[in-house]
Amino acid sequence: MACQCGNEEQNREEFLAPLRELLEDYESKEKYLIPILQDAQEEYGYLPKDVLREISGFLNLSFSQVYGVATFYSQFHLEPRGENIIRVCMGTACHVRGGEKILEKIKDELGIEDGGTTDDLHFTLESVACIGACGLAPVIMVNDDTHGRLTPEQVPEIIEEYK
Amino acid sequence: MTITLTIDDQEVEVKEDATILEAAKKVGIDIPTLCYHPDLTEFGSCRVCVVENEESGDLLASCVTPVSDGMEISTNSAKARTARRTNLELLLANHPNECLTCDQNGMCELQDAAYNLGVTEVSFSGETTDYEVDDVGPSLKREPSKCILCGRCVRVCEEVQGVSALEFTERGFDSVVTTAFDMPQSEINCANCGQCATVCPTGAITEKSCVSKVWGALENEDKHVIVQTAPSIQATVGEEFGMEEGSIVTEKLAAALDKLGFDKIFSTDFAADLTIMEEGNEFIKRFQGDKHLPHITSCCPGWVKFCEHNYPDLIENLSSAKSPMSMFSAIAKSYYVEEMDLDEDELYVVGVMPCTAKKFEMNRDELIETGSETDAVITTRELVRMIKEVGLDFANLEGREYDDMMGTSTGAANIFGTTGGVAEASLRTVKEKLTGESLGRLNLGFEGINEAEIEIGDETVNVAIANGLSNAAEILDEVREGNSKYDFIEVMACPYGCVGGGGQPVPATDERKQKRGEGLKNMDGAKTIRKSHENPEILKLYDEFLGEPLGGESHHLLHTRYKERERN
Numbered sequence: 001m002a003c004q005c006g007n008e009e010q011n012r013e014e015f016l017a018p019l020r021e022l023l024e025d026y027e028s029k030e031k032y033l034i035p036i037l038q039d040a041q042e043e044y045g046y047l048p049k050d051v052l053r054e055i056s057g058f059l060n061l062s063f064s065q066v067y068g069v070a071t072f073y074s075q076f077h078l079e080p081r082g083e084n085i086i087r088v089c090m091g092t093a094c095h096v097r098g099g100e101k102i103l104e105k106i107k108d109e110l111g112i113e114d115g116g117t118t119d120d121l122h123f124t125l126e127s128v129a130c131i132g133a134c135g136l137a138p139v140i141m142v143n144d145d146t147h148g149r150l151t152p153e154q155v156p157e158i159i160e161e162y163k
Numbered sequence: 164m165t166i167t168l169t170i171d172d173q174e175v176e177v178k179e180d181a182t183i184l185e186a187a188k189k190v191g192i193d194i195p196t197l198c199y200h201p202d203l204t205e206f207g208s209c210r211v212c213v214v215e216n217e218e219s220g221d222l223l224a225s226c227v228t229p230v231s232d233g234m235e236i237s238t239n240s241a242k243a244r245t246a247r248r249t250n251l252e253l254l255l256a257n258h259p260n261e262c263l264t265c266d267q268n269g270m271c272e273l274q275d276a277a278y279n280l281g282v283t284e285v286s287f288s289g290e291t292t293d294y295e296v297d298d299v300g301p302s303l304k305r306e307p308s309k310c311i312l313c314g315r316c317v318r319v320c321e322e323v324q325g326v327s328a329l330e331f332t333e334r335g336f337d338s339v340v341t342t343a344f345d346m347p348q349s350e351i352n353c354a355n356c357g358q359c360a361t362v363c364p365t366g367a368i369t370e371k372s373c374v375s376k377v378w379g380a381l382e383n384e385d386k387h388v389i390v391q392t393a394p395s396i397q398a399t400v401g402e403e404f405g406m407e408e409g410s411i412v413t414e415k416l417a418a419a420l421d422k423l424g425f426d427k428i429f430s431t432d433f434a435a436d437l438t439i440m441e442e443g444n445e446f447i448k449r450f451q452g453d454k455h456l457p458h459i460t461s462c463c464p465g466w467v468k469f470c471e472h473n474y475p476d477l478i479e480n481l482s483s484a485k486s487p488m489s490m491f492s493a494i495a496k497s498y499y500v501e502e503m504d505l506d507e508d509e510l511y512v513v514g515v516m517p518c519t520a521k522k523f524e525m526n527r528d529e530l531i532e533t534g535s536e537t538d539a540v541i542t543t544r545e546l547v548r549m550i551k552e553v554g555l556d557f558a559n560l561e562g563r564e565y566d567d568m569m570g571t572s573t574g575a576a577n578i579f580g581t582t583g584g585v586a587e588a589s590l591r592t593v594k595e596k597l598t599g600e601s602l603g604r605l606n607l608g609f610e611g612i613n614e615a616e617i618e619i620g621d622e623t624v625n626v627a628i629a630n631g632l633s634n635a636a637e638i639l640d641e642v643r644e645g646n647s648k649y650d651f652i653e654v655m656a657c658p659y660g661c662v663g664g665g666g667q668p669v670p671a672t673d674e675r676k677q678k679r680g681e682g683l684k685n686m687d688g689a690k691t692i693r694k695s696h697e698n699p700e701i702l703k704l705y706d707e708f709l710g711e712p713l714g715g716e717s718h719h720l721l722h723t724r725y726k727e728r729e730r731n
């Protein structure tokens with residue numbers, strides 16, 4: 001079919017198709033809210049407004065109720081996330097060994113705040129409580145890779161690796 | 164099973180599932196509360212109700228702690244008093260210091276609590292939250308910065324209305340009671356009933372005020388400003404001037420409005436009689452033709468909007484009759500203008516309503532398109548502010564009658580202001596019209612869902628009456644599934660009907676609403692004319708202007724449409 005740009009309804013339907021499919025595995029019961037949110041986030045990378053609205057309709061909950069749950073848990077994200085997630089440890093050991101400076105350097109390099117995502121959706125930056133690698137303090141994780149015993153000077157190089 | 168405990172050295176015997184707060188109340192001890200509300204589920208978030216367990220020294224939140232046998236409680240030990248004050252100070256540390264200019268000034272439970280607990284300074288300071296005000300919609304204004312997270316609005320919206328427009332979001336210090344994505348409350352599934360505003364102990368949710376608009380009209384010499392007062396107002400406004408709950412103050416109300424400078428004082432009750440004429444005849448047509456039954460009332464704009472969001476498939480069952488307020492304005496802008504020889508844009512119609520949703524109704528496209536809308540709606544609370552502003556001694560005012568032409572009403576119209584009233588009033592006219600026989604008093608209760616079976620000739624009309632939207636939803640689900648026996652369903656969004664409306668004096672409790680409702684029922688009982696079709700002004704209106712109920716002119720002026728809205 002020819003291009004349907006501007007056909008909002010159809011775009012919306014296409015956008016929601018993967019959600020509809022994953023909802024097929026669920027009954028419309030309130031207790032499935034969290035698993036559904038998890039699956040939807042897995043699918044979309046974050047929880048878009050229309051997706052949350054659709055989920056609330058499916059579960060017979062109000063939009064505000066679903067939003068309340070989605071914003072309560074830090075595992076859920078309502079904004080698109082970067083392809084690469086940088087987690088900077090702010091636990092005690094990292095704090096003592098200059099974690100703050102590492103965070104500042106990354107913020108500068110990427111031009112985003114803590115919790116922010118770069119415009120090109122390449123990186124998301126998050127400070128986290130202890131990630132359990134105190135021996136390597138100060139430490140960051142990029143996706144599943146750990147980078148330890150860092151100095152601010154090493155930061156650009158590490159970021160470069162993921163570009 | 165009952166148990167015995169001691170509170171402030173007094174023995175109290177209460178049921179075993181009572182809370183300490185309830186037990187204390189029984190012996191006349193008033194423990195301060197904020198998040199507690201007698202008509203909602205227990206919550207226990209604010210901790211201003213703490214009392215001391217004398218044996219253990221523990222501080223207990225009395226509103227949620229169950230009593231136990233032999234318990235010894237002190238409600239006024241130094242420890243309890245200090246803790247209560249500290250807890251309140253902690254709330255105040257993140258609360259704007261704006262009492263003097265706050266809409267809630269003078270009726271704020273937080274203000275009262277600070278006074279009663281002897282808070283003279285706030286000894287804590289720290290980070291504070293600052294949220295945007297939501298005053299986008301026509302009905303409600305929300306200022307989350309004034310919210311103390313008591314959750315009363317969240318509970319009333321979920322438990323009583325089944326809407327859940329407001330919810331706790333985020334967490335910890337960032338917790339805020341708001342809508343999904345902080346959307347304006349007017350852009351979501353909110354019915355605008357304003358129950359949140361009646362339970363909020365602070366100024367965080369109030370009506371969107373039209374007071375300055377009304378003053379503006381009154382001060383404009385080119386405007387002829389008339390006012391209509393809804394049936395329930397005469398049963399509630401007196402409370403704000405120290406009068407007993409349920410006192411009927413019709414004549415004082417008219418006198419106060421006169422003194423405020425309105426050119427004519429009319430009553431929405433008059434238009435309620437008109438609604439009965441139209442809606443009653445509409446029902447007869449449906450009942451005899453068996454089309455679109457059950458017939459569902461449409462005078463409550465909160466309910467109508469709820470229906471448009473959640474039961475769009477039942478829109479065709481709604482009565483097409485406009486609400487009394489909107490009928491009044493349509494007649495004012497046609498008949499009255501003609502009779503008084505006024506220019507159309509000279510007339511300004513103000514409604515005094517129990518209701519925040521009426522502010523929304525006034526702005527409905529369907530009404531504005533026809534140029535027959537009400538120009539400003541103020542709630543009972545807003546009227547009270549205006550009366551106080553000019554310093555009227557309301558309770559001692561010498562009463563006056565409502566003005567002629569649109570000021571006479573029957574007992575049938577008066578009971579519109581409480582649950583069951585619309586149904587009872589309509590069926591009085593319906594039965595008489597079909598059989599010539601009078602309908603006896605229905606004596607319906609106020610709470611939840613009420614039913615009645617009415618014999619009309621050899622047929623039975625099955626009636627259901629719901630107040631509170633979750634009760635309505637229960638009945639409508641049955642209708643939707645096709646297993647409802649009802650022919651006529653009345654729905655009022657607010658518990659107890661408009662006497663419990665979102666614009667009525669606060670704090671609202673069921674006990675208070677019941678007294679107001681009884682006031683209106685007594686008023687009906689005392690009236691000489693109790694049937695809408697006997698209202699002389701209504702008869703004259705049809706005779707001289709409208710013709711027949713449901714006829715061409717009536718249809719054009721007095722009926723309207725509804726539209727489907729998104730569920731969320």
Ligand code: SF4
Binds near residue numbers: 310315317368
């Ligand atoms: S808005 Fe009012 S009722 Fe709702 S949680 Fe805040 S203080 Fe309580």
Ligand code: SF4
Binds near residue numbers: 463521
């Ligand atoms: S019941 Fe009355 S006060 Fe409440 S929303 Fe409906 S019309 Fe307004």
Ligand code: FES
Binds near residue numbers: 206224226
């Ligand atoms: S009134 Fe008891 S905890 Fe709020």
